[in-house]
Amino acid sequence: MLLVPDRAPLKATLLAHFTNLAHLAKDAELAHFANLRAQPWTRGSVAFGAVGQDDALDDRDDPSIDRQALRASLARAGVPNAATGPLADAIVDREGVLDLGASTPGPDRPLTLFEYAAFRDVLGDELSALLSVDDVVVDRAILPDGAQNHCVHEGGRARIRLLGTNGTTLAGRAHTVVHELLHALVGVVGARGTRYAASYGQPDYGRFLRAESFGEVVDEEALAHLVADAWLLRRTAVTWSRTWPGAIHPAGRDLHADDLAAFARFRLAQGLGLPHEPVRVHRI
Numbered sequence: 001m002l003l004v005p006d007r008a009p010l011k012a013t014l015l016a017h018f019t020n021l022a023h024l025a026k027d028a029e030l031a032h033f034a035n036l037r038a039q040p041w042t043r044g045s046v047a048f049g050a051v052g053q054d055d056a057l058d059d060r061d062d063p064s065i066d067r068q069a070l071r072a073s074l075a076r077a078g079v080p081n082a083a084t085g086p087l088a089d090a091i092v093d094r095e096g097v098l099d100l101g102a103s104t105p106g107p108d109r110p111l112t113l114f115e116y117a118a119f120r121d122v123l124g125d126e127l128s129a130l131l132s133v134d135d136v137v138v139d140r141a142i143l144p145d146g147a148q149n150h151c152v153h154e155g156g157r158a159r160i161r162l163l164g165t166n167g168t169t170l171a172g173r174a175h176t177v178v179h180e181l182l183h184a185l186v187g188v189v190g191a192r193g194t195r196y197a198a199s200y201g202q203p204d205y206g207r208f209l210r211a212e213s214f215g216e217v218v219d220e221e222a223l224a225h226l227v228a229d230a231w232l233l234r235r236t237a238v239t240w241s242r243t244w245p246g247a248i249h250p251a252g253r254d255l256h257a258d259d260l261a262a263f264a265r266f267r268l269a270q271g272l273g274l275p276h277e278p279v280r281v282h283r284i
Helices: 009-024 028-033 067-076 081-092 113-128 170-191 220-233 257-271
Strands: 002-005 036-040 045-050 108-110 136-139 150-154 157-161
Touching (some): 002 009, 002 081, 045 081, 045 113, 067 081, 113 257, 150 170, 170 220, 220 257
Parallel strands (some): 136 157
Antiparallel strands (some): 002 045, 036 045, 150 157
């Protein structure tokens, strides 16, 4: 993802260009631009990036985007030729962030457009909006062996810390980020006075799928697993997700993915004391 500060002259050029690309992407021959997005992001900046989730998610770069065509289009928009390659590389990267407002990379990075879209894919616009992109950062430092992925809260803001062993594919690593984003949301809204009505608890969400448990709030850790699993199971091109040991919690291996996402929304709203309707999860 490319992050451009509001004060940079390049921002206006890229915004106008991405608006044009969105229009061009409606043409079947230029559909490779369809997954490009531009939107206000962290305070005082605009994000330009790729949000494709319908491929196998093997690689961090969005394969639906023709990088050479993107470079050429940036050049036509007035971006200097020497900059088109690095900018195009950053734009198609769904996992990394090139911040043009920073002279050197800071210790943290913001979420990418892709990562936040993955979270929103499960929770929907209303619930995911409880955690804004300004509320959370990802620590660039890799955790040492023996540690665990985790989310810490500092002054109402969440910091996600990750191991370097969360999978060799983007799908595996994004699955982990979505999991931690649920913890981030719970901590952030808790700092604002809305406490999640269950303890951290255990990871197994199987017992909460039964209708007789619908009056009980899901453990926070179980809900984080549930949300992450729902996202991965909804990625139909990720063919290993239901069969690879450890990819999905055993309780979710044969569940209907869309049902599971709706169930996650029900359970999160319930735990936060928001309006909700019970949802049953069917098996495939």
